[in-house]
Amino acid sequence: MPADPSSLSLADRAGYFASNLALRGLIGLFRAIPYRWRIPAMGWLVSRLGRPAGLSRRVRDNLNLVCPELPEAEVRRLCRAVPDNAGRTLMELYSGPEFIERARRAPVTGPGLAALEAARAEGRAVVLITGHFGNYDAARANLIARGHQMGALYRRMANPYFNAHYVRTISAIGTPMFEQGRRGMTQMVRHLKQGGIIAIVGDLHAHGGLELEFFGKPAVTSIVPAELALKYNAAFIPVYAVRQPGGLDFEIVMQDEIAHSDPVSMTRQVNAGLEALIREHMDQWFWIHRRWKPYIGATDQTAP
Template structure:
């Protein structure tokens, strides 16, 4: 009982700074609160050495010729993007209604509509790039709803808020693991849409190049697409203009070949997005093996 109480207290202490940052500006507009949390996270990346060192290690792997000062600037901008993204997830119910902010296009959107018209499920694959919730918002704008797969947070305070936010963007919301996989299969076979972020390290995955370095990557999305003959569509919500507008691009479905080739095609797709806008990817994922 004492250990449980101490764990709960420690989790609350870790959550308190974010809770405070979100609470003290509740009276301000959505855009002002979003920018405010972005500024806070940019400051963390500048003044909190453990976070700065972790980012520098990851960025140096991909950009060895970039100066340390340039990487530090990139890290602060990533923090700004990360803070805004987290704010939008926490307030996803409001975020999803901001239709004027989402500019959706691309051949994958037509493929999604065609699959839905035929009663087929769709797998939308993305990463921790820009704002993935903008992709689900764009899907909802076009009359559909996308569930999502997510990895539960160990801190129950973060977990409660993040799950509630993601659920506001569409259902079902399925945690990683065997039970979640069963629910995912049922939803897809029933003709549903599921969004999956494929850029987290997966210990049982295959080593596939990502940003020029092998990274353990799950093949499950491609395996499901092949098994149930479903389109696997890469989609990204890139921040543009003042950061309050999103260019949501649905790329053409990845051709059905084999799960390894298809997953590598996705890694190449996401890598190209990151190299074009590196500040918009969450570099703190410990993405590569051996860490």
């Protein structure tokens, strides 16, 4: 994931630059549509592109691995619905104040909110752990609006031209933003040491992670968020934004604070809580990711 385009070949730079222009042009075109139609329109478009882009294949491969009991009709539905949610999420991030206002109005349920408020009253640091579910940035926008300023860890996009635009976009929701890597980790640790709040998306295949069960199969998972919570005595709270039936609004679900024990046990609790939520809303998790990468051969999944 190069930060500097000059490190790329001329052909790669041209390809990335062209795809950046195309994607930003598409986003700009959709932003001209009123919000209530813009979001479902992008969802519809991405769901229709899911098959030729390989997204539907990725969804099907993952479901076949961990949910082989699902009826074929439900698998076909999820092959359309999962890309639809991903498209909605993308367009929401690029809808600025309109999306943020929707997120701010979302109700917050679950015992985690009281735990967050108690930790802040004590001046205690907080590690919020979330996943690629619903729209994960809706929870961040909501809690920031409630006065809980937080930093967030993000992963650099492969396209260096689009990445710059993407970082500006997600930074509009709140800062600081910490790029995954040595420098970003140093900044994030400093933020925690000062008693701050950080938000981490923890449900991707993590190089160097441990094989922990997720949907009954080993999934390589980072235990770093739990390690940070233990090292800096931070409250460790799972939080998710559940898309509501109309497709535009959210409910912010804050699960029980996870008691400090050891990093593996704490991360297993995160996986179990996320899995339970996904089973209630199968179409809202990003089944397009290679969560079980070592167990589905590279030849069986279409490259992103």
